[in-house]
Amino acid sequence: MQTWLITGGAGFIGCNFVRLVLNETAAHVVIFDKLTYAGSLDNLGEVLADDRVTFIAGDIADPAAVEASFRGHRPSAVVNFAAESHVDRSIDGPRNFVMTNTVGAFELLDASRRFIASGSDADKRAFRFLHVSTDEVYGALGASGSFSETTPYAPNSPYAATKAGADQLVRAYHATYGLPTLITNCSNNYGPFQFPEKLMPLTILNMVEAKPIPIYGDGLYIRDWLHVEDHGRAILAALSGGRPGEKYNIGGDNELTNLALVERIADAVESLLPAAGNDAMRRAGKKSYHELNVHVPDRLGHDRRYAVDARKIKTELGWSPRTEFTNGLRETVRWYLENRPWVEAVQTKAQYERERLGLDAGKSRA
Numbered sequence: 001m002q003t004w005l006i007t008g009g010a011g012f013i014g015c016n017f018v019r020l021v022l023n024e025t026a027a028h029v030v031i032f033d034k035l036t037y038a039g040s041l042d043n044l045g046e047v048l049a050d051d052r053v054t055f056i057a058g059d060i061a062d063p064a065a066v067e068a069s070f071r072g073h074r075p076s077a078v079v080n081f082a083a084e085s086h087v088d089r090s091i092d093g094p095r096n097f098v099m100t101n102t103v104g105a106f107e108l109l110d111a112s113r114r115f116i117a118s119g120s121d122a123d124k125r126a127f128r129f130l131h132v133s134t135d136e137v138y139g140a141l142g143a144s145g146s147f148s149e150t151t152p153y154a155p156n157s158p159y160a161a162t163k164a165g166a167d168q169l170v171r172a173y174h175a176t177y178g179l180p181t182l183i184t185n186c187s188n189n190y191g192p193f194q195f196p197e198k199l200m201p202l203t204i205l206n207m208v209e210a211k212p213i214p215i216y217g218d219g220l221y222i223r224d225w226l227h228v229e230d231h232g233r234a235i236l237a238a239l240s241g242g243r244p245g246e247k248y249n250i251g252g253d254n255e256l257t258n259l260a261l262v263e264r265i266a267d268a269v270e271s272l273l274p275a276a277g278n279d280a281m282r283r284a285g286k287k288s289y290h291e292l293n294v295h296v297p298d299r300l301g302h303d304r305r306y307a308v309d310a311r312k313i314k315t316e317l318g319w320s321p322r323t324e325f326t327n328g329l330r331e332t333v334r335w336y337l338e339n340r341p342w343v344e345a346v347q348t349k350a351q352y353e354r355e356r357l358g359l360d361a362g363k364s365r366a
Helices: 012-024 045-049 063-073 087-092 095-117 121-126 158-177 199-208 228-241 258-272 279-284 311-317 325-338 340-350
Strands: 003-007 028-033 053-057 077-080 128-134 181-186 188-190 213-216 222-227 247-250 255-257 293-296
Touching: 003 012, 003 063, 012 028, 012 045, 012 228, 028 063, 045 053, 053 063, 063 095, 077 095, 077 228, 087 095, 087 158, 095 128, 095 158, 128 158, 128 228, 158 181, 181 228, 188 228, 188 325, 199 213, 199 258, 199 325, 213 258, 222 228, 222 258, 222 325, 228 247, 228 311, 247 311, 255 258, 258 325, 325 340
Parallel strands: 003 028, 003 077, 028 053, 077 128, 128 181, 181 247, 188 222, 213 293
Antiparallel strands: 222 255
16 A cells, blocks of 8 residues: 655645545545644545544654654655645745745755665665645746746746745756655635635625725735645645646636635625625625725735646546536635635634735834
């Protein structure tokens, strides 16, 4: 039986991937997670009861903890989801992003290098190190074009810069040491278990409570939206068929402005919880969720547009997104409406009240 070390497996994308692995493979899963505000045991629930799952509380930037996980479990693959990922938080406090996203990736790579050096030739050939990255490493696009795997890196936020640094280390460990690495660069994910600081869950939950929906700047920033399960299937495809040393872009073919996305969310919420029957909306004197939009000062260094060219993974590995966006969005809204205890639990533990972040750059020293 294969053993996969999945770092960040208690986070949003990681916990969804763990469920996919358990449902569609025979692999044993070792979840390695620091359990920060966005990585929570509440995200794993029934997963922890599966006898194929082992959980380790640890920091990927801690070399001793990483080394112990390799010695104790001898993984045949490492899938690195572990990351600080909220751009606004990286503006307020970039240090944590450097330590987890870049230093942590280095510790995993170096432990992997030592691990395969001590194994058999067959183990070395079978081993894979897959690093999960972002389209934000490429910077910003104009009105046309899309990011390909050969687009030069031009990160514009501390978050993107730390992910770009990790990508370059992954590339270097393949070129220098022959470590069988893979890099995936994905567009914006959506789906269940996403921490409420991100645009989609924050908008859904604020609508339910008739709270203002913050629209950064003019709201015309464009992102490509990918369902988290489609992302997970792309990673499975890369693990099984990807060529070591290669990178694969993963996109959902769903480009929307932030303003258009919020309007689509409002329509989905209305279909499941009509504003006329929402006590919070009545108390606020609002008749439509569309009335809640409020334009706020823009994010520092805000990239205007991202778009992902995913032809390589489609052509080489036969992957394509399965989730039609309208259906995926509606089911995501339904999940948040039906899982309010989860929302309250993760927000309470994180001491987060959906406040605006990324405004304290001049004061931060973290």
